[in-house]
Amino acid sequence: xxxxxxxxxxxxxxxxxxxxxxxxxxxxxxxxxxxxxxxxxxxxxxxxxxxxxxxxxxxxxxxxxxxxxxxxxxxxxxxxxxxxxxxxxxxxxxxxxxxxxxxxxxxxxxxxxxxxxxxxxxxxxxxxxxxx
Amino acid sequence: xxxxxxxxxxxxxxxxxxxxxxxxxxxxxxxxxxxxxxxxxxxxxxxxxxxxxxxxxxxxxxxxxxxxxxxxxxxxxxxxxxxxxxxxxxxxxxxxxxxxxxxxxxxxxxxxxxxxxxxxxxxxxxxxxxxx
DNA sequence: TCTTATTTTAGACGCTGTCAAGACTTTTCG
DNA sequence: CGAAAAGTCTTGACAGCGTCTAAAATAAGA
Numbered sequence: 030x031x032x033x034x035x036x037x038x039x040x041x042x043x044x045x046x047x048x049x050x051x052x053x054x055x056x057x058x059x060x061x062x063x064x065x066x067x068x069x070x071x072x073x074x075x076x077x078x079x080x081x082x083x084x085x086x087x088x089x090x091x092x093x094x095x096x097x098x099x100x101x102x103x104x105x106x107x108x109x110x111x112x113x114x115x116x117x118x119x120x121x122x123x124x125x126x127x128x129x130x131x132x133x134x135x136x137x138x139x140x141x142x143x144x145x146x147x148x149x150x151x152x153x154x155x156x157x158x159x160x161x
Numbered sequence: 162x163x164x165x166x167x168x169x170x171x172x173x174x175x176x177x178x179x180x181x182x183x184x185x186x187x188x189x190x191x192x193x194x195x196x197x198x199x200x201x202x203x204x205x206x207x208x209x210x211x212x213x214x215x216x217x218x219x220x221x222x223x224x225x226x227x228x229x230x231x232x233x234x235x236x237x238x239x240x241x242x243x244x245x246x247x248x249x250x251x252x253x254x255x256x257x258x259x260x261x262x263x264x265x266x267x268x269x270x271x272x273x274x275x276x277x278x279x280x281x282x283x284x285x286x287x288x289x290x291x292x293x
Numbered sequence: 294t295c296t297t298a299t300t301t302t303a304g305a306c307g308c309t310g311t312c313a314a315g316a317c318t319t320t321t322c323g
Numbered sequence: 324c325g326a327a328a329a330g331t332c333t334t335g336a337c338a339g340c341g342t343c344t345a346a347a348a349t350a351a352g353a
Contacts, residue, residue, distance in 0.1 A: 043331075063309090065308085077332090077333080078332085079332065079333050079334070081312085101232065103230075103232040106309085118274070127277070129274065134270040135269045136269075136284055145289075146288045146289045147286045148287060150284055150286040150287070153285055155281050155282065157280070175300080197340080210302095217301090236309095237341090
């Protein structure tokens with residue numbers, strides 16, 4: 030993966046220590062952190078970073094298409110660095126969210142919905158992850 | 162549809178004026194109201210009803226299986242009186258949520274997910290509703 | 294009626310997310 | 324260089340969502 034600084038420059042975002050701390054965490058993270066989790070982690074690297082800066086940076090990344098925002102859990106939006114189309118599985122016990130690659134599921138029938146113009150979709154599954 | 166009072170009694174919930182106001186609105190409503198919308202509507206019928214009572218009642222209904230809770234829009238959970246399995250379409254312009262009946266879409270491949278035990282799922286689509 | 298259990302209420306609380314004002318940095322350019 | 328401008332960060336305030344608690348109101352039971 031390219032280094033964070035060049036990614037930011039490439040999008041016209043000035044790389045500052047605060048932003049690097051945020052981006053470093055959120056783009057290399059395969060879990061689905063909330064803004065608050067990003068804040069805590071960014072503070073390990075840059076203890077003075079403020080909540081507003083974290084939100085600003087996350088919103089910037091979403092705006093630039095470097096990060097996806099998902100509203101699939103209650104309480105808070107989560108951020109997803111996986112930019113490929115994919116589905117989601119949510120473990121009902123742990124709350125953990127897993128990506129399910131796009132081609133593992135086939136959804137048919139959308140084109141028959143005459144009243145609706147579907148521009149994006151995903152399957153959201155809930156259940157339990159098997160051990161292992 | 163059965164009247165609200167007997168529905169509540171049947172579930173061991175004492176029908177009070179406040180609860181009736183909430184339930185009357187939320188169970189007969191095909192839109193997908195947030196708790197706040199339920200509060201406003203319930204107050205038309207029962208002006209003194211408090212926020213806590215609305216939340217308590219909604220949670221009770223969900224617990225008893227009379228109402229479903231959906232976290233598909235940011236900002237607030239919405240409540241869904243449609244107890245049949247179904248999918249959802251969200252209009253990106255208006256924010257309105259539409260139910261898509263279960264048999265209009267076919268999802269295949271879940272049974273091949275060896276690591277996950279899927280107990281429920283739905284397709285969430287976004288786009289624009291065509292005029293009409 | 295007196296007692297007890299259930300409900301409702303108001304208000305406080307914690308959390309999420311946004312915003313404005315001012316301080317601080319980095320550019321830009323004379 | 325140095326000053327102005329532009330961009331960035333922080334603090335603190337704010338509004339909304341949802342939960343909780345203590346106390347008041349209501350209902351139920353003996």
